[in-house]
Amino acid sequence: MPLLGSAIGCRYRCAMPRTFVSARRPARSGWSMVAGSVALPAFASGLAAPGAVAAPPTVHSVCDISHEFTFYLDGRFHRQYLADHGRDARNWGTLHKLDLSNSNLLVLVGGNDRVPYAEASAEHVADFVERDGGTLLLMIDGGDPMPPGETVARRFGAMPTTDRARPPLKGMAEVPEETEIEFRGGTVLALEDPTAWTVLVEDAGGRPVLAARRAGAGHVIVGSRGLFGQKPDASDPINASWVTPMLVGRAEQKPIDPKLRHRSTSAERSRQVGPLTLEFHEGTEKFAEAIHEVYKEVRPHLVAITGVEPSPGMITSMLMLPTGGGGFSSGRRIAIGAWWGDYPKRRYPMIELIAHEAGHSWVLPHPEPLWNEPIATWLGIETGRRLGFPEAEATIARQIAKAKRHDPSLDAIDPTAPDAHRDVVWGKCYFVFEELERSHGPGAMAKYFQAKRRLVPADRPSYSMDDAVAVWSAAVGEDLFPWFRSLAFDVDRSRTDLATP
Numbered sequence: 001m002p003l004l005g006s007a008i009g010c011r012y013r014c015a016m017p018r019t020f021v022s023a024r025r026p027a028r029s030g031w032s033m034v035a036g037s038v039a040l041p042a043f044a045s046g047l048a049a050p051g052a053v054a055a056p057p058t059v060h061s062v063c064d065i066s067h068e069f070t071f072y073l074d075g076r077f078h079r080q081y082l083a084d085h086g087r088d089a090r091n092w093g094t095l096h097k098l099d100l101s102n103s104n105l106l107v108l109v110g111g112n113d114r115v116p117y118a119e120a121s122a123e124h125v126a127d128f129v130e131r132d133g134g135t136l137l138l139m140i141d142g143g144d145p146m147p148p149g150e151t152v153a154r155r156f157g158a159m160p161t162t163d164r165a166r167p168p169l170k171g172m173a174e175v176p177e178e179t180e181i182e183f184r185g186g187t188v189l190a191l192e193d194p195t196a197w198t199v200l201v202e203d204a205g206g207r208p209v210l211a212a213r214r215a216g217a218g219h220v221i222v223g224s225r226g227l228f229g230q231k232p233d234a235s236d237p238i239n240a241s242w243v244t245p246m247l248v249g250r251a252e253q254k255p256i257d258p259k260l261r262h263r264s265t266s267a268e269r270s271r272q273v274g275p276l277t278l279e280f281h282e283g284t285e286k287f288a289e290a291i292h293e294v295y296k297e298v299r300p301h302l303v304a305i306t307g308v309e310p311s312p313g314m315i316t317s318m319l320m321l322p323t324g325g326g327g328f329s330s331g332r333r334i335a336i337g338a339w340w341g342d343y344p345k346r347r348y349p350m351i352e353l354i355a356h357e358a359g360h361s362w363v364l365p366h367p368e369p370l371w372n373e374p375i376a377t378w379l380g381i382e383t384g385r386r387l388g389f390p391e392a393e394a395t396i397a398r399q400i401a402k403a404k405r406h407d408p409s410l411d412a413i414d415p416t417a418p419d420a421h422r423d424v425v426w427g428k429c430y431f432v433f434e435e436l437e438r439s440h441g442p443g444a445m446a447k448y449f450q451a452k453r454r455l456v457p458a459d460r461p462s463y464s465m466d467d468a469v470a471v472w473s474a475a476v477g478e479d480l481f482p483w484f485r486s487l488a489f490d491v492d493r494s495r496t497d498l499a500t501p
């Protein structure tokens with residue numbers, strides 16, 4: 001499932017900031033992200049969204065990511081449909097505790113059955129709509145089992161079904177009939193009292209795919225997730241021509257005070273375990289213990305593999321993320337997809353993921369050039385190898401084999417070239433780490449990390465591939481520039497001021 005989208009260039013769709021050491025403290029739930037080498041626009045979810053709102057905004061939206069986290073809902077939905085009209089905040093905490101008094105649009109998704117919508121949350125949403133005049137958008141498709149958002153849909157008399165909508169879809173009522181409706185697929189709705197609803201989009205069989213109704217003082221819009229964008233780089237604003245007015249026209253009917261800050265809400269629960277703060281909300285609390293256990297198991301191996309402790313000030317908190325789609329890291333805080341790799345049924349993927357995300361906190365304050373993501377995964381694989389998981393060895397072998405399909409002797413393609421295939425980059429990086437261990441081990445990676453800490457001060461402005469090869473050379477006591485060049489890496493000792501043996 002392309003949960004976090006192909007734009008995130010990491011096998012975990014992990015994202016970590018390149019600007020960690022900048023004076024800007026990462027907002028409590030605001031993450032600058034790097035996708036491959038392409039920096040996604042930074043956003044600050046702890047603050048009002050920096051949309052280019054000309055007039056005072058009329059919409060204060062909240063995208064809920066407490067039931068299912070996606071990078072898309074974490075800011076991109078707003079950019080695609082609401083940026084000209086409003087500010088957005090995200091809800092990371094327990095939904096029924098969320099203060100919606102100065103918000104007029106709530107965006108929910110069907111979610112994952114591991115994190116149900118509590119009855120109290122469905123009632124809180126109903127109050128927001130019926131009593132306070134807010135607008136709810138619920139993007140949901142039926143499935144087996146039904147996603148937990150069904151609880152909210154039913155509260156308003158809409159039932160997702162498992163019947164697939166048949167294209168072409170047709171606009172109804174306020175959605176002009178001649179509009180070409182873009183659709184990524186999804187299911188149709190059953191409506192308890194069809195006369196209460198206005199169907200906005202129907203399928204070729206005349207069945208509702210998106211419908212709206214008044215509910216008390218407010219509005220409810222329920223329909224297929226496939227009518228809206230999904231890409232983490234916000235490059236697919238499908239149906240914006242009618243989605244934006246559909247949302248704004250309704251939301252505006254509940255006035256908000258644009259002078260009051262519109263802030264995101266964090267996961268409100270936490271538990272201190274030694275130096276680490278575990279962060280969760282009522283629905284994700286149940287994952288915290290098991291995930292912390294994995295971290296405790298992994299941590300000593302990371303120290304052994306790298307020969308150093310995490311960089312000072314790093315990895316102080318661990319956020320339970322309601323997703324199977326991966327994790328991310330700001331160095332200080334790591335966020336772990338609670339059911340990544342079908343955990344707890346399978347353990348190896350979670351060990352690799354946690355070691356990967358934690359590994360970034362060893363790498364910082366200077367992210368690695370080129371292999372920032374591969375080195376983190378290699379740390380995860382090496383941890384798995386030390387713990388005796390056969391999957392670890394297989395993962396390395398598979399990736400190196402993939403690289404050899406493009407570059408059979410691994411001596412032809414420069415992995416630092418902008419157009420180098422992902423498989424070449426990852427496979428070659430693994431090959432380098434494995435070879436250095438074979439020729440300069442045991443503990444070659446520890447020698448590298450120790451040398452990096454010794455030779456590269458935290459305030460150094462940059463850290464290039466040439467710098468990294470110089471550090472590797474110092475670590476193993478041999479000039480490795482010729483060897484890296486023999487593997488087609490474009491590196492040059494004259495481009496670094498770090499001394500080489």
Ligand SMILES: [Zn+2]
Pocket residue numbers: 010014015016356357360373376
């Ligand atoms: Zn990563």
